[in-house]
Amino acid sequence: MLSSRLVQFRSMCLPVVLCSRHKRNIHVGKQLRCRSKPELYDVVVCGGGMVGTAMAAALGHEPMFEGKRVLLLEAGPKQNYNEPLPEKFFNRTCSLNAGAVSLLRSFGAWENILNARCQEVKRMQIWDACSDSIITFNHDSLENLAYVAENNVILAGILKQLDAAGDRVHVKYGATVKDYKLPGGQSFDTEQSKYACVQLESGEEIRAKLMIGADGFKSMLRSAANIPTISWNYNHVGVVASLRLAEPTENNVAWQRFLKTGPIALLPLSNEYCNLIWSTTPEESKHLMMLPAESFVDAVNHAFWSDEHKNSAAQYTNRLFDGLLTRLGLEGSSSQQLPPTIIEVDKGSRAMFPLSLSHATQYVRSRVALVGDAAHRVHPMAGQGVNLGFGDVALLRDLLVSVVYEGKDVGSLGHLLKYETQRQRHVVVSMASVDGLYRLYGTDVTPVVLLRSLGLQATNALRPLKEKMIQFAAN
Amino acid sequence: MNILSGTVRTIKNAGSWAILRVCQSYRQPVASVVNTHRNHSSYNKVCCRHSEASGGTNTIDDEEVALFSRHANEWWNETGEFAALHSLNDLRVPLVRDALLAQITPSGDNKTLKPMPLAGFNILDVGCGGGILSEPLARLGANVTGIDASEEGIKVAKWHKTLDPEALSRLNYRCAAIENIATAEAETYDGLVASEIIEHVTDQRGFVTACCQLVKPGGSIVFTTLSRTYLSYALGIVAAERILRIVPAGAHDWKKFVLPDELQDMIRENGMNIRLVHGMMFNPLTSRWSWISDTSINYAIHAVKPGKSASSSESSSSSDSDSG
Numbered sequence: 001m002l003s004s005r006l007v008q009f010r011s012m013c014l015p016v017v018l019c020s021r022h023k024r025n026i027h028v029g030k031q032l033r034c035r036s037k038p039e040l041y042d043v044v045v046c047g048g049g050m051v052g053t054a055m056a057a058a059l060g061h062e063p064m065f066e067g068k069r070v071l072l073l074e075a076g077p078k079q080n081y082n083e084p085l086p087e088k089f090f091n092r093t094c095s096l097n098a099g100a101v102s103l104l105r106s107f108g109a110w111e112n113i114l115n116a117r118c119q120e121v122k123r124m125q126i127w128d129a130c131s132d133s134i135i136t137f138n139h140d141s142l143e144n145l146a147y148v149a150e151n152n153v154i155l156a157g158i159l160k161q162l163d164a165a166g167d168r169v170h171v172k173y174g175a176t177v178k179d180y181k182l183p184g185g186q187s188f189d190t191e192q193s194k195y196a197c198v199q200l201e202s203g204e205e206i207r208a209k210l211m212i213g214a215d216g217f218k219s220m221l222r223s224a225a226n227i228p229t230i231s232w233n234y235n236h237v238g239v240v241a242s243l244r245l246a247e248p249t250e251n252n253v254a255w256q257r258f259l260k261t262g263p264i265a266l267l268p269l270s271n272e273y274c275n276l277i278w279s280t281t282p283e284e285s286k287h288l289m290m291l292p293a294e295s296f297v298d299a300v301n302h303a304f305w306s307d308e309h310k311n312s313a314a315q316y317t318n319r320l321f322d323g324l325l326t327r328l329g330l331e332g333s334s335s336q337q338l339p340p341t342i343i344e345v346d347k348g349s350r351a352m353f354p355l356s357l358s359h360a361t362q363y364v365r366s367r368v369a370l371v372g373d374a375a376h377r378v379h380p381m382a383g384q385g386v387n388l389g390f391g392d393v394a395l396l397r398d399l400l401v402s403v404v405y406e407g408k409d410v411g412s413l414g415h416l417l418k419y420e421t422q423r424q425r426h427v428v429v430s431m432a433s434v435d436g437l438y439r440l441y442g443t444d445v446t447p448v449v450l451l452r453s454l455g456l457q458a459t460n461a462l463r464p465l466k467e468k469m470i471q472f473a474a475n
Numbered sequence: 476m477n478i479l480s481g482t483v484r485t486i487k488n489a490g491s492w493a494i495l496r497v498c499q500s501y502r503q504p505v506a507s508v509v510n511t512h513r514n515h516s517s518y519n520k521v522c523c524r525h526s527e528a529s530g531g532t533n534t535i536d537d538e539e540v541a542l543f544s545r546h547a548n549e550w551w552n553e554t555g556e557f558a559a560l561h562s563l564n565d566l567r568v569p570l571v572r573d574a575l576l577a578q579i580t581p582s583g584d585n586k587t588l589k590p591m592p593l594a595g596f597n598i599l600d601v602g603c604g605g606g607i608l609s610e611p612l613a614r615l616g617a618n619v620t621g622i623d624a625s626e627e628g629i630k631v632a633k634w635h636k637t638l639d640p641e642a643l644s645r646l647n648y649r650c651a652a653i654e655n656i657a658t659a660e661a662e663t664y665d666g667l668v669a670s671e672i673i674e675h676v677t678d679q680r681g682f683v684t685a686c687c688q689l690v691k692p693g694g695s696i697v698f699t700t701l702s703r704t705y706l707s708y709a710l711g712i713v714a715a716e717r718i719l720r721i722v723p724a725g726a727h728d729w730k731k732f733v734l735p736d737e738l739q740d741m742i743r744e745n746g747m748n749i750r751l752v753h754g755m756m757f758n759p760l761t762s763r764w765s766w767i768s769d770t771s772i773n774y775a776i777h778a779v780k781p782g783k784s785a786s787s788s789e790s791s792s793s794s795d796s797d798s799g
């Protein structure tokens with residue numbers, strides 16, 4: 001035991017021996033090359049997707065982080081946000097809730113997104129293919145329900161602020177992570193072993209007091225930290241596309257209908273365009289991808305308008321229930337607005353993505369924290385994906401600020417555990433409800449259909465409950 | 476935290492000497508610590524003796540390395556023996572920080588957070604041990620001097636500082652007894668912290684006097700300690716040391732615990748004004764501390780030396796220039 005520790009100790013020391021000898025005794029020009037001590041950052045964010053870039057930018061604009069060293073690593077190239085937006089919409093979009101907007105606003109990115117392109121959602125209508133039950137969410141108050149924005153527009157808005165942070169955040173593009181060396185297990189810390197170390201494909205090594213994993217759902221940092229995930233595949237595929245409406249409208253409603261094969265949603269992009277997110281079986285998705293453009297448009301319209309799946313028992317009970325609610329003085333099914341008719345699909349905008357759910361059982365370890373899809377990936381149905389990630393960023397930023405104001409080491413486990421506890425409390429609940437909703441609607445067995453349609457109606461009638469749901473979705 | 480018996484300390488000292496010597500020949504960072512202490516004569520002697528004996532070769536004494544590493548680990552493992560001291564930082568760092576900030580903005584309305592709020596303040600951490608409290612205070616920008624009568628504590632502290640040299644460049648440690656520096660360094664410090672130390676001191680009155688002597692007019696002293704009540708006996712000694720083993724056994728002598736009133740009297744006798752007396756409670760299940768009004772177990776006292784703080788304008792201007 002003792003001797004193995006020593007071996008560890010010695011081997012940890014060795015590279016530095018070479019260095020110091022090199023410095024002291026060997027004249028410049030001699031062949032002995034030494035790797036200089038890897039640079040030490042306070043925070044290294046791995047992964048420059050929407051969530052990682054927001055993390056870096058949020059810290060870069062944080063007064064308490066002045067003088068701290070922050071680095072963002074991204075495998076891909078830098079997106080050029082100065083080019084004018086193409087007229088065509090990008091096919092990947094997100095609906096941003098109030099919490100996400102307030103994070104983005106806190107470091108100035110929200111203004112950029114508003115000025116570029118995004119659409120307000122004032123109403124959300126969810127209904128069921130098997131019955132007439134419907135739930136609507138209106139937001140009459142100042143707080144709008146959500147905004148829909150293209151992923152690229154969101155990322156560009158954040159990137160602009162990252163650049164505005166100047167020297168306070170270093171960024172390396174084309175920097176693919178090859179390996180991590182994480183602390184732990186040593187009985188004796190050294191300057192080398194105390195911190196988390198990342199090795200890039202280029203061979204460069206960088207140390208961090210806190211390494212933040214924002215490297216997406218296949219997170220390499222998560223595996224290096226030996227953090228297990230619980231995951232399952234829905235055996236479902238998401239089909240996305242940009243769609244043009246038959247006629248321009250005041251397009252501020254998000255539409256979602258639960259079909260037998262899964263939910264289909266239209267998110268407003270402009271007065272003329274919607275983004276489609278259609279979650280369905282792998283077979284149907286392949287079929288949808290291969291359909292000629294006109295038939296694809298027909299399929300979408302059919303999915304929103306068709307009555308063929310209506311379950312008569314459910315409809316009958318629904319009507320009875322509606323009557324009951326009215327007698328109780330509660331408002332039953334609110335008037336159903338009709339979804340818009342689609343006329344055209346943008347060429348080349350159709351794409352498909354496999355859908356899965358996964359959740360890291362831990363979000364932190366000593367000197368490691370996971371944010372965004374690296375920590376949790378949900379079904380895109382509830383539009384929670386990136387919102388949960390932005391929620392992670394907001395909380396972690398706030399905790400790190402207080403940690404710095406207490407003079408603590410930013411990577412020590414104590415406060416990271418607070419982040420984990422608070423976030424998991426929120427994320428697990430919302431994942432469970434998204435997944436539960438998904439499962440509830442993934443069937444047409446009569447009792448279940450009845451239950452959910454009554455559930456939908458009751459929720460619609462019970463204002464307080466609905467407000468709770470909106471509040472929850474907004475945080 | 477002068478809590479180990481003399482013999483144990485000697486052995487541990489020997490261990491630390493050796494590791495420093497080893498480190499000197501192997502590693503740059505620790506070697507630099509050694510250099511800063513050239514003037515410590517007894518230290519040099521030991522070093523010389525060692526290198527003569529080993530004839531300049533790098534023989535490592537396994538046991539000595541292990542001893543130092545165990546001792547360092549004891550201090551700095553946040554979930555180890557000193558876990559309660561680590562988490563006590565949650566209370567005492569903000570307490571010291573806000574006490575010092577109140578010296579420049581007494582109303583406390585200066586709520587704008589600054590990254591180095593304590594830039595320009597000189598702080599003496601009395602009984603710094605392995606540096607658990609000195610490090611965060613230095614990270615807040617203060618010039619911190621940590622002193623401890625126990626040499627192995629100081630050695631651990633110096634070694635640990637090298638792990639984060641940039642952030643801790645304003646931190647210095649010395650092995651010294653407070654009585655011996657009180658006159659030479661009288662009225663040098665803007666703040667003095669004596670956290671979890673007075674309960675180990677024999678001449679407590681003399682200790683408090685020395686503390687008060689060291690701060691400038693307008694400067695603060697902050698004590699945290701254990702009260703001498705039956706409750707503290709039950710919780711502090713029986714439960715903490717013997718049952719839960721939160722604190723090393725034999726670490727405390729209950730008879731030396733000071734009641735809040737006694738400590739306040741000693742402080743007032745030195746012409747200081749008491750600003751705050753507050754109870755603290757440790758929850759062993761969560762390993763977290765919280766403030767409570769009850770002072771019968773652990774408590775903190777903040778007192779201020781009357782007179783205009785000579786440093787206040789100085790420190791505010793220097794912190795301004797730091798952030799600018």
Ligand SMILES: Cc1cc2nc3c(=O)[nH]c(=O)nc-3n(C[C@H](O)[C@H](O)[C@H](O)COP(=O)(O)OP(=O)(O)OC[C@H]3O[C@@H](n4cnc5c(N)ncnc54)[C@H](O)[C@@H]3O)c2cc1C
Nearest residue numbers: 047049050051075095177215216238372373380383385386
């Ligand atoms: C079909 C579909 C629809 C969706 N719809 C919505 C929606 O409506 N609303 C919503 O909120 N969310 C939605 N989501 C989810 C949302 O897109 C994700 O939650 C979000 O993109 C996650 O962002 P992230 O930054 O955590 O991860 P990612 O976007 O996956 O970013 C990870 C980054 O890390 C980089 N990286 C990975 N490995 C390495 C490495 N080894 N070295 C260096 N860099 C590395 C990658 O290059 C990438 O840039 C949807 C997802 C899908 C699939």
